[in-house]
Every structure is written in C-alpha cells, then in structure tokens.
Amino acid sequence: MGAFDWTVIIKNMPFFMKGLLTTFELALVAISGGLFFGMLVGMARLSHIKLIYYPATIFVNFFRSLPLLLVIFWFYFLVPIIAGRPLGDFVSASVAFVVFEAAYFAEIVRAGIQSISKGQEQAAYSTGFTYAQTMRYIILPQAMRNMVPSLITQTVVVFQDTSLAYVIGLKEFLRSASIVDAREMKSLEIYAFIGLVYFIFCFVMSRFSKKLEAKRGAAK
C-alpha cells in the first residue's frame, strides 16, 4: 500500500467536487425532465387515439434501440443547429439525456398506470370526471406508488450514465478525474476514489429502494 499516494485526492478535492456538482446537476435535469416528458409519453402510449399512440410508441422504441453514447453525440451536433447558435456542452447533454430518459421513464409510467385496475378509471368517470381529472386525482397517485422502486432504479442508472457526457467534453465527475490524472499521473488512486463515490451513492439509493419495496409489501 505504501506505493499509493492518497494525498492527490485531498489536494484536488475542490476540483473533484466541482465535477461531482456538475454530475448531480445533469442527473437532476435528466431525471426531472425525463420523468415529466416520460409521464406524457407514457400516457400517450395508452391512448386509443392513433395520432397520439403511434408517435409516442415510435419515439419510445426508437430511443430505446439506440446506445446512449450515440444519442449524446448526436444531440451535441444537432442542438446548435436547431438553436442556431452553440449552447455549450451542458445544455447539449441535458437535451440528450432528457429525450433519452423520457423513453425509459415512459415505459415505467405506462406499466404503473396499467397496474391500476380498469374499475378505478370507470368509477372516476362515472362521477363525471374528465380524462385529465381521472389521471391526476385517481390513477397517477396510485400508479406513482407502484412505480417508486422502478423510478429509483432508473435514477441510479441515470446517475451512472451521466459519466458518458465525458465524451463531449463536459466537465462532470469522471472528466474531472481524467483531467487531474493527466496532470498528476496517479490513475489508480484517482479512479479508485471516483469509483468509490459512484458506488456509495448508487448503493445507498438501491438500499433505499429495497426498503421502500419491503415497506410497501408489508402495507399490502
């Protein structure tokens, strides 16, 4: 162990933390944006109206069939063209993640809605509720409870996947490590530290999800 020099971690801590903050920011945007659009797309996937059902289904199948890395690259070149000016790597990455994750969250939302019995919908309609009211007050609150474990799992996946934004030069957590490494040449120590941080966050989240699931099982 004497060969390892851990002081490199302490010395560069502020720089690492800046990277970690960017990672958290990107994850937060990806998860909240992905969940918001995923909810709309998930509901659209259950529509009886073909003009709503088919575009949503094509969207989901398309993005679930592409590697995330490719989507990140693609939006990196596409976003400036659509916007008409360069918007920076964080915005490009955010757009890519939101679009990509929306496809995954949509499937979670769809399954969650389908887990609620048709009778609940009929009961709500029978009292004069509109579709939107039925979703908002009756179906989604129940579906959300069923979705929580899958949503947390997906959150963990998104958190890990933000490291892929490395390829477009975004200074997230992993990129900050490679920058420090290029200067300090302490690859083993640096990447061990980075790995440990990813591991702790993901492990805690998945334990949390397990606990929620057990609690829900007990409540039933």
Added chain:
Amino acid sequence: MIKIINVSKWFGTHRVLNNINEEIHQGQVVVICGPSGSGKSTLLKSLNGLEPFQEGDIVVDGVSLKDPSTNLMQLRQKMGMVFQRFELYPHLKVIDNITIAPIKVKNIPKKQAEEKAVQLLERVGIPEQAQKYPGNLSGGQQQRVAIARALAMEPEIMLFDEPTSALDPEMIKEVLDVMIDLAKSGMTMAVVTHEMGFAREVADEIIFMDEGQIIERGTDKSFFSDPKTERAKDFLSKILI
C-alpha cells in the same frame, strides 16, 4: 327518463347485446337478471357511456348518447354508479372518496362537501368510518361508502352492477337495506342483481336477459309466479333454492 332503442354491441364478432329495447321511467326500479355472460353488466355500463355500443341509441333525459356533441361528463353527473368490486379509491380516506367528485367536478366548497358527506355516511349507517382508509373497512362497509360516493353527486338515477356479488353472505343485508331505503325514497334505479328478495320487495319491473337479449320481462309478481320462457324457469329454479 332512460330510453334504450335497438341497442346492439359486438366484441369482435361476438354479439354481446342484441337489439335491446327498454324504457326506465322516473322513480322506477328495474332489476336486470340472467346468467353470467348474458350482457347485463355491459348493458348497465352502456347507460352512462362506460361501454360504447355500435348500433341503436340510448337517450337519457332527452340527451342522446350517440350524438357526438353530447357531453358525457355532464351526463354522468346525473347517474350514480355502484360497482361489484366497490372501486373505492384506496389512496383516499373515506370522506375524501365521497367529496372528491363534488369538489372537483361541481366546484362545491370543501367544507360544504364534507358536511354533505357526513350526512350521507349517516344515511348509510357508518358515520364513524369517515377518517379511515377503504382498506380498513369490511366489504359491506366499503360498498355502503361507494353508494354514498355516488349519492354525493346528487344523481337522478342510480346504477348498480351486482352490488352484493363480491360480499360475504353476512354483509349482503346491510347493503340491500341501504338500497331498499333508497328505492323507497323514490330514486330511479337500474340494478343488476341475483338478489330476488330485493327484487320482490322493490322492483317495478324485472328484465331477464340471456345471450345478449331481453327474453322476458314482467312485474315482480308475474315473473316469479309465472315465468313464460323455459330459460327463465330454469334460471329461477337454480337461484331460488
């Protein structure tokens, strides 16, 4: 009040409703019975547009369900519905189950809706359950909450879809008593049920359905003492042990 005119419905190639004609007048209690799969529940759910049908028309208070300009949401406010499996909202307390539609659909102030809900819970005999969640109630209590929930919208017509079929025998009476009470107060009711005791006591008309058709109709007295068709005789002999 409700006119069913030549209604037919298919699931794929299977005809579940075959040329149904029927009229329900204000204050009438119509009991719909028949073997399972005969189309009773489908017919009941087509009355408030929960089940679409391909042919014919249903007219409620002069409003046609087939007319594309008809506002189904508005029409359903006149028609309360009670389901076989209760379908209370498990994430809401009993009181909120009852008040959510009046508050969200009719924009009634929360306090007023809650006062009304308490009155309704007293009417169905369980005012002490207001703050509980449906999961903590017995089946009979849940179904009485469901009746209160439907009544909270002050409907002109109540539809019951096998309201006692999912209940343990000792709880059937508490639900039927509430329904009998409601019938005697002058509520217009369409009830899919096999509870012939209920039919005897309050039904103005009994419809017997088989294979998507109404094959016999009569008053409670004529239907029980003198069924015309073999199928109805056979059915009655099976359920009136």
